[in-house]
Amino acid sequence: MPIYEYYCANCNLEFEAIRPASQSDDPVHCKVCGEPGQRQLSTFSFKSNTFSAPKLKPATKPMRSYSVESRKPD
Numbered sequence: 001m002p003i004y005e006y007y008c009a010n011c012n013l014e015f016e017a018i019r020p021a022s023q024s025d026d027p028v029h030c031k032v033c034g035e036p037g038q039r040q041l042s043t044f045s046f047k048s049n050t051f052s053a054p055k056l057k058p059a060t061k062p063m064r065s066y067s068v069e070s071r072k073p074d
Contacts, residue, residue: 004028006037014040 001018008015008030015037017028027036 005040005042006030007040008033008035008037010035 001020002024004017004019004024006015006017006028007013011030011032013030013032015028015031019026019028024039028039029035030037
């Protein structure tokens with residue numbers, strides 16, 4: 001589920017709410033004063049497994065040479 005960021009103008013407080021995208025436009029109330037918060041524009045992030053990805057090893061055999069001229073059309 002997405003994390004949405006909100007701002008309460010009454011408390012001058014920023015807070016987050018985890019909710020389904022289908023409820024993204026529904027009001028979220030400040031936990032301090034109970035006033036509805038204003039949804040803020042925020043960036044997204046994701047976690048990548050680049051550190052655990054398999055590392056490629058260099059080839060131990062040289063590549064075979066391939067010549068286009070050596071192939072004759074049928």
